Amino acid sequence: MIDDRKRGRPTVIVIDDDESVRDALRGLFESVGLFTEVHGSVADFLAVDDPDRPGCIVLDIRLPGQSGLEFQEALAKSHHPRSVVLISAHVDVEMAVRAMKAGAIDVLTKPVREQDLLEAVNLALLSDSERRTEMNQLSVLRLRHSKLTDRERQIMDLVVTGKLNKQIASEVQLAEATVKLHRGHMMRKMRAASIADLVKMAGILDSAP
Structure with a gap:
């Protein structure tokens, strides 16, 4: 038994x-x-x-x-x-x-x-x-976030503040097409279906102890 x-x-x-x-x-x-x-x-x-x-x-x-x-x-x-x-x-x-x-x-x-x-x-x-x-969800998000490159994390931080690709490109000094590429990779790695979804994920990560 x-x-x-x-x-x-x-x-x-x-x-x-x-x-x-x-x-x-x-x-x-x-x-x-x-x-x-x-x-x-x-x-x-x-x-x-x-x-x-x-x-x-x-x-x-x-x-x-x-x-x-x-x-x-x-x-x-x-x-x-x-x-x-x-x-x-x-x-x-x-x-x-x-x-x-x-x-x-x-x-x-x-x-x-x-x-x-x-x-x-x-x-x-x-x-x-x-x-x-909630703890299981946090563990999954941390794992996904750990697989981002430094550049992808940087772009994620800017995306969740509401900045557009053009604004991000200017801030990080990259071509807008390159920003779009990194942004696409980041969204797929985080498995975010939308910006709202990504913002929610970032909020969970930021609020965790």
Whole structure:
């Protein structure tokens, strides 16, 4: 039997030091068809974590060792951010604000209403999927851009500002026909169907960290 994780199926990861809570949440998520993995601490989770695996984390704020809130903030600053839903028996305003600033999908108080938790988890899974799609798109664009020559990159930068071939030719001191040639090669390498498409690609590349 093929492991669901090998199929890339999204996983709901529960990190809570209370075994009864872990069992209850596993039962809840599996009852609606969500593949679930549980851990008693951040350290246990990190020992087996694969950051490339899609999914989200349901994380208790108060944990032994590294707290859930500290771990969530560390994830947000890492190269592998994750969609996180925080839960706790005691949530104060300062804690909730801190969590939301670090990108938490939601902060829920135990005992958590099942419907509220399922809605938060579904939103977290959607957020994770959208982020991974954006990262994949960025990787593809970076690869295409890396294959441009220096001259093609220069012309791309000028094209996305709205300059015409004649203006570009004057600025880079090339014949207009030569600019058209480089421009055509650049558009094909970037697989841009139009200038608007190219501008959108340039925006994604420029906005990436």
